[in-house]
Amino acid sequence: MKPTKFQVKLYTSAGEIELEKLVPVFHRWIREKRIPDELLIDVADYAHVPQGPGVVLIGHQSDYYLDVADDRPGLLYSRKRGFEGDFQAGIEDAFRRALRACQLLESEADLGLDFATDEMLFRVQDRLAAPNDDVTYDVYRGPLEKATGAFFGSSGSLERIGSARDPFAVRIVTGANGSVGDALARY
Amino acid sequence: MTSWKQQLGDRIPDRLGGEVDLFEGQIELKKEGKIDDKIFAETRLRRGVYGQRYDNGLRDDGTGQQPLHFPCGDLTKGPDTVWDAPGMMRIKIPFGKLSAEQLDTLAELAEEYSDSILHVTTRQDIQLHFVHIEDTPDMMRRLAAVGITTREACGNSVRNVTACEYAGVCKTQAFDVTPYANAITQYLLGHPDVQDFGRKFKIAFSGCEDNPCGLVTFHDLGAVAQVRDGKRGFRVVVGGGLGAVPVQAKVLDEFCPEEELLPLAQAVSRVFARLGEKQSRARARIKFLVQKLGIDEFKKLVAEERETLRPDERWTAFLDDLHSTDEQPVRDPGPIPSDAPAGFQAWAKHNLRPQAQNGYYVAIIKMPLGDFTSTQGRTLSDLARQYTGDSIRCTVEQNLAFRWLSGADAVAFYEALDALNLSEAGAGTITDMTSCPGTDTCKLGISASRGLTGELRKRLDVIKSDLPPAVESLRIKASGCFNSCGQHHAADIGFTGVSRQVGGRKVPHFNLVLGGQWTQNAKSYGLVVGAVPSKNIPKAVELITAHYMQNREGDESFQAFIARVGKKDFRKVLAPIQKPPSYEEDPSYYSDWGDPREYNIGDIGVGECAGEIVPFVEFGLQEAEQQLHDAQDALEAGHAVIAAAGGFRAMVTAAKALVRHLDVQVKDDADDVVANFKTHLHDTQLFHDPFAKGKFATYLLKMHADKSHENANDEIAHRTLDESQLFIEAAHSCYQRLTESAAAAAE
Numbered sequence: 001m002k003p004t005k006f007q008v009k010l011y012t013s014a015g016e017i018e019l020e021k022l023v024p025v026f027h028r029w030i031r032e033k034r035i036p037d038e039l040l041i042d043v044a045d046y047a048h049v050p051q052g053p054g055v056v057l058i059g060h061q062s063d064y065y066l067d068v069a070d071d072r073p074g075l076l077y078s079r080k081r082g083f084e085g086d087f088q089a090g091i092e093d094a095f096r097r098a099l100r101a102c103q104l105l106e107s108e109a110d111l112g113l114d115f116a117t118d119e120m121l122f123r124v125q126d127r128l129a130a131p132n133d134d135v136t137y138d139v140y141r142g143p144l145e146k147a148t149g150a151f152f153g154s155s156g157s158l159e160r161i162g163s164a165r166d167p168f169a170v171r172i173v174t175g176a177n178g179s180v181g182d183a184l185a186r187y
Numbered sequence: 188m189t190s191w192k193q194q195l196g197d198r199i200p201d202r203l204g205g206e207v208d209l210f211e212g213q214i215e216l217k218k219e220g221k222i223d224d225k226i227f228a229e230t231r232l233r234r235g236v237y238g239q240r241y242d243n244g245l246r247d248d249g250t251g252q253q254p255l256h257f258p259c260g261d262l263t264k265g266p267d268t269v270w271d272a273p274g275m276m277r278i279k280i281p282f283g284k285l286s287a288e289q290l291d292t293l294a295e296l297a298e299e300y301s302d303s304i305l306h307v308t309t310r311q312d313i314q315l316h317f318v319h320i321e322d323t324p325d326m327m328r329r330l331a332a333v334g335i336t337t338r339e340a341c342g343n344s345v346r347n348v349t350a351c352e353y354a355g356v357c358k359t360q361a362f363d364v365t366p367y368a369n370a371i372t373q374y375l376l377g378h379p380d381v382q383d384f385g386r387k388f389k390i391a392f393s394g395c396e397d398n399p400c401g402l403v404t405f406h407d408l409g410a411v412a413q414v415r416d417g418k419r420g421f422r423v424v425v426g427g428g429l430g431a432v433p434v435q436a437k438v439l440d441e442f443c444p445e446e447e448l449l450p451l452a453q454a455v456s457r458v459f460a461r462l463g464e465k466q467s468r469a470r471a472r473i474k475f476l477v478q479k480l481g482i483d484e485f486k487k488l489v490a491e492e493r494e495t496l497r498p499d500e501r502w503t504a505f506l507d508d509l510h511s512t513d514e515q516p517v518r519d520p521g522p523i524p525s526d527a528p529a530g531f532q533a534w535a536k537h538n539l540r541p542q543a544q545n546g547y548y549v550a551i552i553k554m555p556l557g558d559f560t561s562t563q564g565r566t567l568s569d570l571a572r573q574y575t576g577d578s579i580r581c582t583v584e585q586n587l588a589f590r591w592l593s594g595a596d597a598v599a600f601y602e603a604l605d606a607l608n609l610s611e612a613g614a615g616t617i618t619d620m621t622s623c624p625g626t627d628t629c630k631l632g633i634s635a636s637r638g639l640t641g642e643l644r645k646r647l648d649v650i651k652s653d654l655p656p657a658v659e660s661l662r663i664k665a666s667g668c669f670n671s672c673g674q675h676h677a678a679d680i681g682f683t684g685v686s687r688q689v690g691g692r693k694v695p696h697f698n699l700v701l702g703g704q705w706t707q708n709a710k711s712y713g714l715v716v717g718a719v720p721s722k723n724i725p726k727a728v729e730l731i732t733a734h735y736m737q738n739r740e741g742d743e744s745f746q747a748f749i750a751r752v753g754k755k756d757f758r759k760v761l762a763p764i765q766k767p768p769s770y771e772e773d774p775s776y777y778s779d780w781g782d783p784r785e786y787n788i789g790d791i792g793v794g795e796c797a798g799e800i801v802p803f804v805e806f807g808l809q810e811a812e813q814q815l816h817d818a819q820d821a822l823e824a825g826h827a828v829i830a831a832a833g834g835f836r837a838m839v840t841a842a843k844a845l846v847r848h849l850d851v852q853v854k855d856d857a858d859d860v861v862a863n864f865k866t867h868l869h870d871t872q873l874f875h876d877p878f879a880k881g882k883f884a885t886y887l888l889k890m891h892a893d894k895s896h897e898n899a900n901d902e903i904a905h906r907t908l909d910e911s912q913l914f915i916e917a918a919h920s921c922y923q924r925l926t927e928s929a930a931a932a933a934e
Contacts, residue, residue, distance in 0.1 A: 005299065024783035031248040041255060041273065042241060044317070044627070045781050046304055048555040048641050050608030051562070053303050058317050060257060060271060063302060069562065081319070082258070125299045128191055165291065165565065167298065 002129060003083050003090020008098035009067065009121040010180070011074040013114040019047035022055040022066045025108050029057060034104060038062055064101050075102045075115060078125070091122075091140075091147045096187060099151065102180040117152060117176045117183055123169040130168040132160070137170070144170060151183040152176035191325045195332045203331035206338060210234050211324040218262065218270075228265025233344055235277045235337030236323050238265065239316065239628050242272035249784030264320055273317040275628060276301075276326060277340040281372040282350035282365060282392070283311030283581035283588075284512075287568035289333045290579060294564030296326050305564055307557040309621060309674050310389070311349050311581040312340065316628050338376060343384045343471075345456075348372045350392035351400030352580040352588040355514065356542040356549060360394030361412035362419055364401075365512045367448060368392045370505040374449050375456070383460040385471035389428075390452070396422075402583060402709045404436050405429050405677065407473045408455060410448065419445045425455060425485070426477030429671035431879070432909045433712045434474045437482040439489065449502045454492040458485070469882030514578040514591060520546020521595030530610070531601045538614040539597060542590070548597060550575075550589045551614035552604060555644065556622055556637055557585030559609070566607050574600050583674075584621055586614060617654065617661045618647045621674060625667025625684060626779065631878055632667035634684025634695045638780030639724055640665050646725050658732045661745055662705050665697070669913060675700050677709040679745050680731060685718055685916055686787065687767075688805070688923050694767050695721040695779040695786045698912075701731070701757060702749040714819055714905075715912050716754045717812075720767040722776045727761055734760045755820045804922055807844020811837045811915050815908065822904050831899030834911035838887045841918040845874070848925065861891045874921050883917035886910035 026043040029035065039060040046052045051071055057064040061083075065076035077098035083090050102115040122144060124130035130140075137160045145155035152174040159171045176183065192199070192208075199207075210230070217227045231237075245252050257271035264270050278293065285293075293313055297305045300322045301315035308314055318326070327337055339345055348368050355363035371390060375381050381388065390408045393401025403409025405428055410421035420442045427436025443451050455473075462480075464471040477485050505511070523535070538551045552567070559567075571579055571589065578590040592600055604610040613619055620643060623629065625636030643663065651659070665682040666673035675681030681700035686693045696718040703713035719727045734757065739748050749757075767776040778786050818833025839857045842864040846853045853863045868874040869884045876883060890896055896907050 020781075023781065027249065027783055030246075031250065031253075039256060039258075041246070042317075044302055044304075045638075045641075046302075046558060048644065049304065049558050049560060050555075052558070052560045056302055058273065058302070060273075063317075065302075069560070127295060127299065128194060165295075 003085065003087050003093075004079060004081060005124055005126040005129075006090060006094040007076060007078045007121075007123040007125060008094045009074045009076040009123075010098055010102050010115045010117065011072050011119060013116045017054075017066065017068065017073040017113075018111075019045075019055050019066060019068070021111055025105075025111065026055060026057040026064075029104070035059070035064075035101070062097065066105075074121075075105060076121075077101055088143050088146065091143050092150060092187070094122075095120075095147050095151050096184065099180045099184050099187075103184060106180065115180050117178055117180060118174055120148075120172040120174060121169060122172060123167050125167050127167065132162050132164055132166050132168040134160070136168050140168070140170065144172065148172055148174055151187045152178075153186060191328045195328055198332040199328055200331060200334075203336055203338075204328065206234075206336075207324050207327045207331065210327070214321065214324065217264065224263055224266050224268075228268065229342055231264060231320065231323075232342035233339055234323070234327065235279065235340030236318075236320060237275040237277055237341050238268055238630050239273055239275045240626065240630050240632065242269055242274060242630065243267045244269040244272060247784065247787060270320065274320060276315045276318045276323060276337065277308070278313045278315070278330060278335060278337050279340040279347040280311055280313055280335070280581050281348050282354065282368045283352055283583075284365070285579040285581065285587075286333070286577035287571040287579070288577075289335060290564050290568040290571070292329055292333045292335075294561040294568070296329060297564070298561040300326055303561045304558050305561070306624075307554055307559075307581045307585045307587065309583050309585060309623070309672060310347050311352075311583060312347050313581065314624075316624075336376070339381075341387075343386055343388075345375045345378075345381050345388045345390065348390045348392070349401070349406075349583060351394050351398070352582045353398075353400055353540070353549060353590075354392070354394050355512075356544060356547070356590050357394050357398075357400075358541070358543045359398060360543075361414050362394065363509075363512075364392040364394050364410070364412050366505060366509045367410070367421075367445065369512050370501075371449060371452055374501055375452065378453070378456075380453055380456045380460060384456075385463045385465040386468060386473075388456070388459065388473065397707055400583070402674070402677065403427070404709050405433065405674075405712075406436060408452060409436055410443075413442055415442055421445070421448055423448075423451060426474040426482070428472050428474045429674060429676050429712075430472065431469075431669045431671075431882070431913050432906060433671065433676045434478070434906075435710075435712070436474075437477060437485075439482070439486060445506060446503045450493055450496055450499075451489070453496060453499075454489045457492050457496075458488050462488070467880075467882070467885075469879055469885070515576055516547060516578075516591040516593070517572070517576040518574060518591075518593040518596055520544065521593045522546065523548075523594040523597050527598050530605070531598050534601055534610055534612040535597065536612065537616055538612060539592075544591075546594050547590075548592045548594055550592050550597070550600060550604075551582070552587045552589065552609050553611040553614045553619055554586050554609075555611070556620075556641060559587075563607055563609060566603075567609075570600065570603055584615065584619060586619070613651065613659075615662075616659050617663060618644060618651055619662075620644060621662075621664040621678075623666050623670075623672035625665070625673075626782065629667060629672075631670055632684065633669075633686055634667055634697055634721055635779040635781055636665040636667040636673055636682065636684060638782060639682065639697065639721060642780050643725060643728065655736060657739070657742075657745065658736065661732070663728070669916070674709075675703070676712040677703040677705050678713070679703065679705070680728065681713055682724065683715075685919070686923070687718060687720075687919060688926065689767055690769055691926070692770055692777055693786050693923060694776055697721055697724055698916075699724075699727060699731075699757075699761065701754060702746055704746060714754060714822075714908065716757050717761055717765060717816070719761060719765055720776050721779055723764040723767070726764050730760050730764070731757065753820065753823045755816070755823075758816060804844045804848040807847070808841055808915065808918055808922065811841035811844065811918070814840055815911050815915060818911070819908055822901075822908060827899045827901050827904035828897070831896035831904040831907040834904070834907040835890055835896040837911050838890070838914045841915045842868070842887055845918055845921060845925075848922065849873075857891065861887060864888075868921070873925070874917065876917055876920060879917075883914050886914050 424436035
């Protein structure tokens with residue numbers, strides 16, 4: 001199993017998201033190379049699309065969305081290519097990058113964003129390698145529990161969600177109530 | 188399974204599968220350095236794999252141009268096109284028709300390889316952005332498995348064949364053009380006679396003359412359904428196009444019998460391939476060939492070519508089963524419930540149209556800026572399965588049409604859309620704007636057309652319930668540059684992106700184009716009224732619509748109003764907002780909508796004493812614009828010769844300003860200006876546009892040589908003014924480049 005096309009979403013704690021405020025922030029991140037180990041390319045603004053991808057920081061290895069799908073705003077990290085480690089490391093790296101982006105966004109005072117750590121979404125955008133079925137779930141369950149434990153202190157509660165035609169997705173209730181900084185520090 | 192090729196197996200038709208395998212092989216050869224850049228570029232373009240902004244590996248971050256260090260190093264996928272740079276995948280959807288299964292697949296591709304957004308184009312395609320070239324073969328296989336090919340979606344080939352989204356269910360059609368659009372699509376796809384074009388070739392079908400859905404008049408080849416003495420045929424037009432200089436198509440055949448349609452298209456293709464321009468891209472569209480030869484000579488050549496064609500059974504085989512493209516409703520017809528809720532009534536007013544078949548309706552789903560998500564796409568495919576069957580059509584106004592909706596289901600369908608946040612009312616009204624990608628993703632974008640229409644949408648959304656019907660019915664279309672992908676020439680209010688130099692800095696502007704006619708297959712195009720800073724465009728829309736409402740006579744339409752008062756009148760209205768404040772007064776004017784970076788100032792320094800001393804060249808360019816405006820007024824007043832002479836004079840004035848800017852002594856007479864312009868700006872390529880090259884310079888040189896403006900009729904005068912407008916724009920750009928070079932040299 002190749003550790004690519006992983007997505008991790010952490011939800012904002014509360015409040016209205018002003019998507020247009022993200023546009024200058026992401027442009028500045030590109031200019032200042034705020035994610036130093038990735039090539040950041042452009043900003044795609046989909047704020048006009050209801051329940052859509054919101055505002056996207058497009059990169060070469062990964063994209064970072066302030067995503068408003070399902071009316072649940074959150075940071076969606078989406079790896080596209082370029083990860084060289086093993087499967088477990090790939091999952092943990094995706095968790096880490098998502099949490100790191102949340103931390104960066106929280107540090108942007110004008111945005112007023114705060115991310116919750118009690119729940120996450122994990123998704124694999126690869127229907128060939130990871131169809132949304134119980135076989136795939138059996139492969140991912142253990143590594144996801146291990147990664148959840150590494151960041152949040154317990155393996156959490158996992159639930160496969162969506163239908164067979166949706167991408168493989170798992171809802172992770174972490175049981176944590178700390179900050180994204182706490183999760184990164186624990187790891 | 189280890190690959191999509193294995194997974195899909197026999198579901199991929201042999202021919203399409205073979206083509207994808209070949210392309211995948213070419214990708215590998217390119218990586219090994221065994222294919223020339225230009226050849227590979229055209230190869231991938233003919234597979235729908237298109238470039239995107241910043242794919243040269245450079246991006247201005249607002250402080251200057253910065254390199255994007257992709258891991259691929261020096262590997263390229265075309266001249267100045269970095270291998271790893273994200274690109275765009277254009278997916279041909281012939282006449283916009285989609286099945287539920289196809290929509291599901293497109294939704295999957297959007298989220299697995301793109302950014303989860305499906306974008307409907309003005310040519311009924313679907314585009315996915317930020318795609319890596321090495322993902323494209325699998326994308327093509329997955330599309331092939333549901334009957335879609337991206338072949339010839341881009342490049343110098345026959346592009347997606349478009350047709351009215353109401354074809355087959357329309358009350359005003361002569362007959363259903365769908366099977367004919369399908370036949371010509373299949374016949375010309377990969378046909379040897381369409382492989383050697385100098386430029387792209389666009390075909391459109393319309394079921395009737397009066398409605399705009401087919402827009403045949405701005406196509407390379409257009410066919411309008413006709414019935415004569417009970418026999419089916421088409422009025423065929425040729426040589427239309429938008430682009431930098433919009434041209435109305437000319438009638439090639441007043442009545443082409445249905446069995447002659449395919450051979451006629453083939454004959455036209457062969458003439459175009461043989462005689463069309465191949466060296467200069469700027470003059471390679473068929474419209475230039477038709478202009479050069481004249482329509483009568485072109486007709487003669489096509490007729491001669493037709494005689495030489497070897498008969499092909501496919502010319503008429505499709506006529507044996509014209510019902511092969513018919514759609515089957517999945518629900519019984521019925522009336523719309525009389526107790527429908529108010530929200531439904533508001534939506535149905537513009538988004539629901541009765542079909543020719545009693546009890547059925549076409550529902551238009553308004554997509555904001557042509558975008559919808561993968562999740563929405565999957566739910567829409569469910570709705571199609573439940574309510575309408577495989578009868579979805581992408582529209583040229585960047586929406587989706589669901590046909591065969593039973594009136595009895597209309598409210599439930601609306602409520603399902605509402606739950607999906609896709610129940611926006613006002614399809615085909617002022618709030619339903621069309622926009623090309625512009626600077627968001629297009630390499631050629633000058634201004635942020637999507638940013639602008641997004642902003643206009645927000646503002647109009649607040650006041651839409653108060654808009655008078657005459658304003659509500661207006662259409663707004665925006666293009667990010669002169670290539671006109673937003674089809675702004677055919678809008679009531681159109682915008683095309685330009686830039687201006689103010690006080691040593693660039694300011695994004697849009698040229699305002701008024702008076703285009705959308706109806707009657709886009710019967711006439713608008714003319715430029717003037718450039719307005721991007722940030723003042725919302726105000727411009729407000730002023731224009733207010734001026735119209737305050738001064739219209741009776742039920743006078745917008746176009747009739749413009750024809751009566753003239754564009755000069757609008758210039759007065761717009762004059763107070765045409766000059767941007769200085770950077771120090773309001774820097775927001777120096778960035779574009781939705782993009783906080785300072786507008787393309789890149790590494791340009793602020794000129795000494797900028798804002799206080801205006802160089803001569805700026806006066807000269809301003810004078811040229813004024814002369815052009817006067818010429819436009821003359822044309823409106825019916826004085827074609829005066830107008831054309833004025834248009835030429837405006838070009839000479841702009842050229843003279845630039846020549847003098849180079850410290851060259853020049854006399855006031857046109858011969859001397861043109862000679863010096865040629866020597867110092869054309870031959871040196873200083874005037875060359877980075878993409879259009881010497882195209883705009885040739886407008887002046889050619890007009891000076893052939894004196895076409897001296898005996899102009901209306902058509903020539905109109906063209907002269909269009910060319911003059913573009914020449915002046917190019918002069919502004921040239922001046923900007925010269926300023927940048929000087930600043931760089933000074934540093």
